[in-house]
Amino acid sequence: MRKVFSRPESLRDVPFHYCPGCTHGVIHRLVAEVIDELGVRDIAVGVGPVGCSVFTYEYFDCDMFQGSHGRAPAVATGIKRVLPDRVVFTYQGDGDLAAIGTGEIVHAAARGEKFTVIFVNNAIYAMTGGQMAPTTLLGQVTKTTPYGRDKEINGFPVKICEMLAPLDGSAYLARVAVHNPKNIINAKKAIKKAFQVQLDGLGFALVEVLSACPTNWGLDPASAMRWLAENMIPYYPLGEYKTPGRTL
């Protein structure tokens, strides 16, 4: 018998603290599988965010840092510049990267910092109990938008990939989703490319992963996956927004 599916070595054998059906676990696994496959575990340095995934240092079996809220790209910049032979990545949510850390991510991309960003977008502030995030969809009900997000009052959701694409420093930008097995396979390919871009020294790489938050969306996990496909993907189209040498 040959194992066709088992736990990647770059993921410590401890239970995740995430809610049932939370796709952070899937994304952690994909990143760990990519680190395994590229054989960079010994030189990988990750920077965690503030948010649900604040405990990433408990899960990844490589060197890990934990940045202040939104500042992971600034911390990663420091690590990569001092230790340019390391493979540096940040793992950030939308409350971290697209709200308080917008300045950091925009300037890291503009400077063309040579690290990889895994941006988990679940369209809500999950750790704090489900408040509206910059990425919350129009009409989406959250704790702070009980009648749905209204563009007149709350403005429009932020599209990070589209926002970073015009910056010359960004080399690879892609948006993927993890709501079904097919998309999970595609997500892993994009994450692998984003690490490869860094290994090749081509510049800033970011993969935006559309993720589900069944708890704060108020849905059971299977319905949350459908909600993601039916609501998030139309507003946040999947695909590669920028690859080295080619811009969409």
Next chain:
Amino acid sequence: MPKVTFREERCKACELCASVCPKKIITMAGHINEMGYHPATVKEQEKCTGCAMCALICPDLVIEVEKEEKAG
């Protein structure tokens, strides 16, 4: 024959594995695990094709899939 094993104590019963299984052979067990969830289990192991879709979507790495080596 492909074999799928569930690490019961890690299962949070999100049922995503059951929702993607093409053979619909994954169900939630009658008993509860240490965390208080009804863990996922497979009733008819012989119907499993080893496609690993359940393992791909499982957020808690509960599932391992084994397949026989192809001859030659």
